[in-house]
Amino acid sequence: MRTIQINIPENIDLKDYDFSMIIAAKLYEDAKLSAGQAAKMVGLSKRAFIEMLGKYGISVFSKSTSDLHSDIKNA
Template sequence: MKTIILNVPDSFGLDEKEIKMLIAAKLYEEGKLSLGEAAQLAEVSKRAFIELLGQFNVSLFNYTPDELVDDINNA
């Protein structure tokens, strides 16, 4: 595991938990982390991570429109 030291100005008004969630949500949104990996990075349960995604404007479903059409056609 890598350790990163990040200096965030106090004026941003973010605590460590929020920063971890922001990073985890972005990496999940980009498909770089699975739901479980992102929840682990944010140090919350999968259920809590799912609930928090909405607060960060990240969809739980990372499908492109073409993938959705394919899924509908395969159903």
């Protein structure tokens, strides 16, 4: 896994975990990471990561209608 360094202003009151979760959740939402990859990025199980997504304003469900139709077909 790659490591990057980001300078964050001191007045931003975010814990390292919250910042990591925000980044991982956004990458998951944009389909850049799978749920498993995003979970690993923040040190959570896949299930725990999925359960935390709502706290960060991210839906587990795709916004794509084609994905919805595919999910219904596969259900």
